[in-house]
Amino acid sequence: MRIESREKPMKSPDIDNVDRKILRLLQIEGDLSHAALAERVGASAASCWRRIKALEASGMLGPTVRLVSPESVGRGLTVFCQVRMKLHDPVARSDFERFAESHEEVLECYSMSGDWDYLLRVAVADVRDYERLLMKGILTHHAVATSSSHFALKRVKYSTSVPV
Amino acid sequence: MRIESREKPMKSPDIDNVDRKILRLLQIEGDLSHAALAERVGASAASCWRRIKALEASGMLGPTVRLVSPESVGRGLTVFCQVRMKLHDPVARSDFERFAESHEEVLECYSMSGDWDYLLRVAVADVRDYERLLMKGILTHHAVATSSSHFALKRVKYSTSVPV
DNA sequence: TTTGAAAGCATAACTCT
């Protein structure tokens, strides 16, 4: 077997253009019927149904969710919080990760390279609300050393659909 | 009229606990039938149907989407890119914002307070892929001065459901 | 082996009392 370095390395295993169209469409309009889907991708409804099942089984196609606008529901302030840990052992880390998991106002949490250990995206009502989370939650967590908060002035783009 | 400062300032206008339950459930399971919903929130299916229509009309309840896992589809690398502008006039800003809008690999873009003007979350295949976007896209944009990239090692939490 | 057309069955959406 030779060492290979292709030009186009392959996007993903077992996925053709029809599958790709299905994924693209369902990421935008999750409640499309099989018939409507079939019409748009150029296949039969039954075929679409089978493909969807396969995509679900393979783990590519995830859950159906409805999006709600944070502002309209009183969560108009998004804050990014960089966190540096004082303890780096696995149990401290997983303890902090459980903290992030269990708090519904933190919508995203990433373990990061670089100067900061974690980056959180938080949706709160206002700065008062955020102050509470920071003081009584993040900064008092036994494993965190320090944090830095950055406030969003405007949400320019928010998309849940990853390119396929 | 007196100046008031309530303890519990009101979560949102015209929304009761049943609506809240509906929003919570639909954010997790967007394809729940009205009947299933009715059973879980303690109301009739018809009532749920009416409430959903009202929530949609009010703009609280947004589109239905299906989530796909970025890794399974070859977009496993998440990068946060902080951008500082060299031009701050409205047309330069909106020009950059249109740039973000039009590039499907940038999933989120926020106008930020503090040292950086924008924060982008980008989903790419690998660092080579990111380098292309950075060099041929972001850094060569006429309105940006500089940028700083931060790579996610692991996605600890990703939720699309805002607390209600 | 995978696809498309068709048919029956089940269930959900919407209306009316």
Next chain:
DNA sequence: AGAGTTATGCTTTCAAA
């Protein structure tokens, strides 16, 4: 709020590529 009506989508079967 409840049942009934219409419509839609789900699922299987069969035939063909």
